[in-house]
Amino acid sequence: MNDKLKRRNRMVMVSLFGIVAGMVGLAYASVPLYNLFCQVTGFGGTTQRAEAGAERVVDRKVTVRFNADVNNKLPWAFRPEQKEVALKLGETGLAAYRAENRSDKPTVGTATYNVTPDKAGKYFNKIECFCFTEQVLQPGQSVDMPVAFFVDPAMAEDPAMEDVTTITLSYTFFRALDADAVLAQQANQQGSSDKAAPSATATN
Template sequence: MADQKHADKTKARNKRVMLGCVAVVGGMIGLSYASVPLYALFCQVTGYGGTTQVGTDAPRDVSEQTIKIRFNADVNSRLPWQFKPEQREMTVKLGEDNLAHYMAENMSVKPVTGQAVYNVTPLKAGQYFSKIACFCFDEQTLEPGQRVDMPVSFYVDPAIAEDPNTRDVKTITLSYTFYKAEASVEGPDGDEENGG
C-alpha cells in the first residue's frame, strides 16, 4: 500500500515537472516569435541600431548649423536589380526638409518585387534622423528592364546638436539594402539572372 502511494506521488510529481517543462518550452517559442516585432518596435522608438524615425513634417525651426549626409546603396545577391544613390552626399541644415534620390533598375526578364531595409551610421544618430516619405516604407515591384527614381524626404532634428552624445557627429550615412520580397511577383527563386 505504501509502495502504491509512493508511486502515485512520483507519477504526480513527474507529471508536474513535465507540464512545467512544456510550459517553459512553449513560452520560449512564443518569445522567439514575439522578439522580432518587439525588437523592431524598440529600435524604432529609441533609434537603437541606427533605426531612423518616421516624421510627418520637418520642424518649423531650421538651424543655420549644417551636417553632411552620405548615401549608400546595396542589393542582396538574390535580387537582380541595380540600385544606387543619385548623389553621394549633401550638406543640409538641421531641421530642414530635404529630398534625396536613388535609382533602381530591374535587370531581369521578369517582374520582381523588392523591399529595402535601412539604417544610419553612426548608430547614435538614428533617433535624430527622420524620414517623411520613403520608397522603403513599401515593397517595390519593377517590370523587366524598368528603371525608376526612388526619392526619400528627410530631416535631421536640430536636437542632435544639443545632445552631448551626438555633438561630435558631423556626418551621417544613410544606407539601404534591397532584398527580394518573400512574395515576389516573379515567384519563388526563379532563375531571373539567366533570363528564365
Template sequence: MADQQHTDTVKKRNKRVMLSCAAVVGGMIGLSYASVPLYELFCQVTGFGGTPQVGKDTGVEVSEKTIKVRFNADVNSGLPWQFKPEQREITVRLGEDNLAYYMAENMSVKPITGQAVYNVTPLKAGQYFSKIACFCFDEQTLQPGERVDMPVSFYVDPAIAEDINTQDVKTITLSYTFFKSEASFEAVGRNEDQGG
C-alpha cells in the same frame, strides 16, 4: 496505502514538471517568432542600431547649423537590380525637410519584388535622423527593364547638436540594401508549379 500516496504524489509532481517544461518550450517558440518584429519595433522607437526615426512632420525649428548627409546603396546578390543614390552627399540645415532620390532598375527578364532595409551611421545619430516618407516602407515591384526614381523625405533633428554624445558628428550616412522579397519567391514557386 503509503506506497499508493507516494506514487500519486510523484505522478502529480512529474505532471507539473512536464506541464512547466511544455509551457517554457511553448513560450520560447512564441518569443522566437515575435523576436524579429519586436526587435524592429524597439529599434524604430529608440533609434538603436542606427535605425532612423519615422516622423510625420518636423514640428521643430529649422536651425542655421548644418550637417552633411551621405547616401549609400547596396543590392543583395539574390536580386538582379541596379540600385544607386542620385546624389552622393548633400548638406542640410538641422530641422529642415529634405528630399533625396535613389534609382532602381530591374535588370532581369521577369517582374521582381524587392524590399529595402536601412540604417544610419554613426549609430548614435540614428535617433536624430527622421524619415517622413520612404520607399523602404513598402515592397517595390519592378517589371523587366523598368527603372524608377525612389524618393526619401527626411530631416535631422536639431537636438543632435545639443547632445554631448553627438556633438562630434559632422556627417551622417543613410544606407539602404535591397533584398528580393518573399512575394518574388512565392511568384517564382507558383510559376514553376504551373510549368511557367
C-alpha cells in the same frame, strides 16, 4: 507515497510544458520586439519614421551622404542621384535614388536601410521613403525613388552627438521573399481594371 510521487511528477511535467510554451512564444515575439526596440532607440543605425517635418530648425548643419547596394540575387542597378546634401538640423531634405530592372522579367525588391554612425539613428527621421513598401519593376524599367527626411534638432542638445558632422544613409535592395504573391496580386488588379474599363462602341 505513490500518490505524492505522481502529483510531483505531474507538477514537473506541467512546469516543463509551461517553460516550452513560454520559449516558443518568446521566439515568435522576439522579432517584432527587436524591431520595435531598434525603432525607438535607433539601435544599429535604425532610422525613425515621421508623419511631418520638424517643428523647428536650428543653425547647426550636418552633411548627409547617400549609399546604395543591391543583393546579387536581384538583377537591378541601384544608385543615389546625388552624392550628399548639407542641411540644418530640423530642415527637410529631399533626395532620390534610381533603380533599373536589368532582367527580362518583372521583379520585386524590398529595401533595408540604416545610417552611420549608428548613434545617429534615433535622430534621423524619414517622412517619405520608397523603403516603406515593396517595389515592382517591369523588364528594363527605370524609376526615380524619392526620400524626404530631416535630422531631429534635438541632436544639437545631445553631448554624445557633438562629434557628428556627417551621417551616411545606406540602402540595400533584396529580392522580396513574397515576390510571386506580389506579382500575382498586381496581375489580378490589372485584370480587374481592364474589365472595369468601358469598351468603345462603334457608330455608323
